[in-house]
Amino acid sequence: MPTVLKLSDVSVVRNGTPVVDSVDWTVESEERWVVLGPNGAGKTTLLQVAAAQTHPSSGSAEVLGDDLGSVDLFDLRPRIGFASTTIARRIPPKEKVVDVVLTAAYSVTGRWNEEYEGVDVRRAHRVLDEWNLDHLAERSFGDLSDGEQKRVQIARSVMTDPELLLLDEPAASLDLGSREELLRMLGGYASSEGSPAIVMVTHHVEEIPRGFTHALLLSKGAVVASGPLDEVVTAETLGEAFGLSLTVTAEDGRYTARAV
Numbered sequence: 001m002p003t004v005l006k007l008s009d010v011s012v013v014r015n016g017t018p019v020v021d022s023v024d025w026t027v028e029s030e031e032r033w034v035v036l037g038p039n040g041a042g043k044t045t046l047l048q049v050a051a052a053q054t055h056p057s058s059g060s061a062e063v064l065g066d067d068l069g070s071v072d073l074f075d076l077r078p079r080i081g082f083a084s085t086t087i088a089r090r091i092p093p094k095e096k097v098v099d100v101v102l103t104a105a106y107s108v109t110g111r112w113n114e115e116y117e118g119v120d121v122r123r124a125h126r127v128l129d130e131w132n133l134d135h136l137a138e139r140s141f142g143d144l145s146d147g148e149q150k151r152v153q154i155a156r157s158v159m160t161d162p163e164l165l166l167l168d169e170p171a172a173s174l175d176l177g178s179r180e181e182l183l184r185m186l187g188g189y190a191s192s193e194g195s196p197a198i199v200m201v202t203h204h205v206e207e208i209p210r211g212f213t214h215a216l217l218l219s220k221g222a223v224v225a226s227g228p229l230d231e232v233v234t235a236e237t238l239g240e241a242f243g244l245s246l247t248v249t250a251e252d253g254r255y256t257a258r259a260v
C-alpha cells in the first residue's frame with residue numbers, strides 16, 4: 001500500500017502563531033480520510049499543505065513520494081485533485097460546465113485559447129456522466145444550483161485522474177436532498193476500483209460518506225486523535241475537540257452527533 005502523504009512534525013505559522021502545530025500524519029493509497037475540527041482548527045491550512053499549495057514553516061511534508069521542499073511543484077500539482085470554494089470562486093460564472101471540467105487538464109479555471117485533444121474532451125464528458133452532470137454540459141456554471149456546482153467542482157478535480165483527491169467541505173451549504181445525493185455519489189466513488197486516496201475536510205460527522213475509513217481530528221492546529229473512523233469519531237474525542245458534552249451514534253456506516 002503506497003504512502004501518498006507523510007507529514008512529520010509539520011507546523012504552519014501565520015502572524016507568529018502556529019495555525020498547524022507539530023502534525024504527524026500518514027495517508028496510504030487505500031485510505032479515505034475525513035479531517036474534522038472546529039472553526040479555525042487549521043483544517044484548510046493542512047489541506048493546502050497536502051495540495052502542495054502551502055509549504056510548512058517547519059517539519060517535512062512528502063506528497064506522492066516527493067519532498068515538498070525539493071520537488072518541481074508544476075510536475076506534482078497535476079497529480080493532485082483539489083476542490084475548494086477558493087478555486088470555485090475563480091471559475092467565471094459564464095463558463096460552460098464542460099469547460100469547467102476540461103480546463104483542469106491545463107490547471108486553469110477559464111477557457112481561453114488552449115487546444116484540447118479529443119481524448120480530453122471525451123474524458124470530460126465521461127467524468128460529467130459519472131457525476132450525473134452530462135445533461136448540464138452546455139449550461140453556464142453560474143446558473144447551476146449549489147448542489148450541481150459542488151458536483152461539477154468534484155468532476156473537475158478528478159478530470160486528471162489524480163493519485164490524491166482533496167475535497168474542502170464539499171457538502172457545505174447544501175440542502176438535505178443535495179447533501180445526501182452528493183454523499184451517496186462520493187461514497188460510491190470512494191469505494192470504487194481505481195479511485196485515488198481521498199482526504200475530505202468537513203465540520204459535521206453527518207457528512208462522512210459511507211466507504212470512508214479514517215479520521216483526523218484537529219483542534220487549535222494540533223492533532224486530538226487520528227486513526228480508523230470508529231476510534232476517532234467518538235463522544236470523548238469529539239467532545240474534547242469541540243469543547244462540548246456530546247452523544248455520538250454510528251448506524252449503517254453513517255454518524256450523527258448532538259450535544260447532551
Ligand SMILES: Nc1ncnc2c1ncn2[C@@H]1O[C@H](COP(=O)(O)OP(=O)(O)OP(=O)(O)O)[C@@H](O)[C@H]1O
Pocket residue numbers: 014015019037038039040041042043044045046203
Ligand atoms: N493567511 C493567513 N494569515 C493569517 N492567519 C491565517 C491565514 N490563513 C489562515 N489563518 C488563520 O489560521 C487559522 C486556521 O485557519 P484554517 O482556515 O486553516 O482553519 P479551518 O479549520 O479550515 O477553519 P474553518 O472551519 O472555519 O474553515 C485561523 O485562525 C485563521 O484565521
